[in-house]
Amino acid sequence: MRHVGAFHLSVLGLGRQDAGMATTDESELVRYEEVGPRRYLDRLLEEYRLTEGEVRERIQVAIPWPGASEAHYLVHESLLRSHRPFPCAGDTQALRFCQEIAEEMVRRYGIANHEAVARVNRQWSDPGQSGRIPRIWIVGLDIAYHETAHFWAADIYYGHDSRWWSPDARPRPLPPPAR
Secondary structure: OOOOOOEEEEEOOOOOOOOOOEEEOHHHHOOEEEEEOHHHHHHHHHHHOOOHHHHHHHEEEEEOOOOOOOOEEEEEHHHOOOEOOEOOEOOHHHHHHHHHHHHHHHHHHOOOHHHHHHHHHHHHOOOOOOOOOOOOOEOOOOHHHHOOHHHHHHHHHHOHHHOOOOOOOOOOOOOOOOO
């Protein structure tokens, strides 16, 4: 899940950072997904059993904000592999997180697991206006992790506009996804 603003980018020859940085905007980054600092890139490469040499041309390094202490890495979407049953899960950490969210919905709301999985997929995997599947990748140090599985279960079940977290709210569940 990306919330990418303007970055200073350089094509990365992994293990070194080019001195000349070019500024680019979000439209040029559409096919890249941010994974976070180097340790997240290393974890992804290890999980996928890829070597740096195999993917060098499909990785960008970004300075997320002026004066940032760590560069962030972006990978071309062609490197990412969906982890079933959640197409949005780009690594095993994301798969576990999506499973936790689905399990939380099953426990809290008494719905079947297949419905909970479908709700998570409607939130992040179903195509949006662009037709892209998954609509959002969850990978590396993703913004989705800024909330808990408990939060996402309620937000996905009731919908963000329901204000389910408000003490005076009387939220109604969103209809289950069509099969």
